[in-house]
Amino acid sequence: MPDRAPQQVDRQLPTDEARELISLVRDIAQHEIAPKAAEEEDAGHFPREVFRLLSASGLLGLPYDTEYGGGNQPYEVYLQVLEELAAARLTVGLGVSVHTLACHALAQYGTKEQQAEHLPAMLGGGLLGAYCLSEASSGSDAASLRTRAVREAGSAPGAEHGGDWSITGTKAWITHGGIADFYTVMARTGEQGPRGITAFLVPGDAAGLSGAAPEKKMGMKGSPTAQVHFDQVRVSDERRIGEEGQGFAIALSALDSGRLGIAACAIGVAQAALDQALGYASERRQFGRPISDFEGLRFMLADMATQIEAGRALYLAAARLRDAGLPFSKQAAMAKLHCTDTAMKVTVDAVQVLGGYGYTADFPAERFMREAKALQIVEGTNQIQRMVIARHLAGPETR
CATH class of the missing domain: 1.10.540.10 (Acyl-CoA dehydrogenase/oxidase, N-terminal domain)
Incomplete structure (x- = not known):
């Protein structure tokens, strides 16, 4: 169907x-x-x-x-x-x-x-980009990334733009990995930790850059997610973005905005699942009447719609803060957390509304459910979102 x-x-x-x-x-x-x-x-x-x-x-x-x-x-x-x-x-x-x-x-x-x-x-101009931060050993702990950019011999450090860099390492879980026209890459240029990371704009056809076979995922099979290998990829210093050592701050700034994008996508999936459930419940008849007449199912649909509206209001409120130039990091984490959890709950409930049909590929409800799971993981797991929110509320953890 x-x-x-x-x-x-x-x-x-x-x-x-x-x-x-x-x-x-x-x-x-x-x-x-x-x-x-x-x-x-x-x-x-x-x-x-x-x-x-x-x-x-x-x-x-x-x-x-x-x-x-x-x-x-x-x-x-x-x-x-x-x-x-x-x-x-x-x-x-x-x-x-x-x-x-x-x-x-x-x-x-x-x-x-x-x-x-x-x-x-x-x-x-028709180009498509990818964002390269995560690595196999540094997902949630992104500041421990190992991909390294080294100045080529003869390049002058300290110049505004001078010489070339050589990037070596492997990025993991990259959406559009292997097919992107350009990659925004975070690579280590200095000390360990967040202060030693620099951002680069790398062309997709750079010599030494290659994408691995796409991961075999349970959802979003049409979106390639792959490792991206950098084997001494030479990049001009003119493609360094920001100052040396500023890359992690740039990455976090991008992720605050990116989390709002994930929140909006999650509400889109949840809305599509609710639409499917409503349509089916209005057409499917049992005991001589549409199943949407039954109170238990009506309450389920009402809860689904309420959570969707709440999620939409949350991501829009965070967006308005961003548009006004006000801090929005906490609200972005809240929106990502709530909206993706909502998408997971609503899509599971949509499968339940459709009963046996919901478990088949004849209806998109099962696809929505598989896709929703990814949104609780990407651009900071929901456990990381809770850490971000708690730090805004109670301050950093004591060591």
């Missing part, structure tokens, strides 16, 4: 331009993404053609400046676009979120010259 079109959620949009934008996204989601989602996910097909369409439509650079090809949209609007895309197919919504994350370092910390040279192609 084909996926149901996403419900027309009443959006909180600040301008007519934003309303037109959501209308465009819904049209693309309904006609270009949702109809092929189930088939392509089952086949493990990555929809690169959809990302080219999104780029041509101005949807891959929404929160960035129009000076470099972005859409200059507030996060409040951008996140609602992500929700619409993820409701149609998580591979697409999450892919846009990861691409936006990969652009963050250059857009926020790059020089004017770097931004002018690279951002137009990254934001609207």
Whole structure:
């Protein structure tokens, strides 16, 4: 059975331009993404053609400046676009979120010259990015990463831009690993710990860079997740982003915003699961009436809808703080935690509403459930989110 079109959620949009934008996204989601989602996910097909369409439509650079090809949209609007895309197919919504994350370092910390040279192609030139922080031995403990960047002989340290770097190491769990056109890479250039990490913008076709075979996952089979190997990959110092040793701070800054992207994607998946459950419950008849008439099921649907609305309100509140230039790290962690837990609970309940049919691949409910699990893990597990929130509330842990 084909996926149901996403419900027309009443959006909180600040301008007519934003309303037109959501209308465009819904049209693309309904006609270009949702109809092929189930088939392509089952086949493990990555929809690169959809990302080219999104780029041509101005949807891959929404929160960035129009000076470099972005859409200059507030996060409040951008996140609602992500929700619409993820409701149609998580591979697409999450892919846009990861691409936006990969652009963050250059857009926020790059020089004017770097931004002018690279951002137009990254934001609207059909390119697709990946974000390289995690490693096999440093997932939640990202500051212990081992991938190393070493200055080539003859390069002058201390110069604003001078000489080349050689990057060696392996990144793990990289969305778009092996197929990305550019990688934002965090590599160790100095001492152990967070102060010895520097950010680089590495072209996807750089000599010595290669992607491993994609991981075999229980969900999001159309989104390639792979290790990325760097074997003495030579990168000009002009592709170093920010100062030496500033890379970990840049990474954390990007993740605060990225967690809001994951929260929005999670609500999109949860909304799609609720739509599926509502449609089925209205059509399925038992004991002479629709099963949506039965109180136990009605209460389940009411709880699902309430948690979705609460999650949407939470990520939008955090987005408005970000748009106002106010601290939002705690709220981003809360939104990521609540929205992804909600997606897991709602998708499990959707399978239950559909009964035996929910456990089959004939309906997308089981796919939503498998996809929701990944969202509790990526860009900081939900256990890490609880640590972040607790530090804001009670201060750092005593040692």
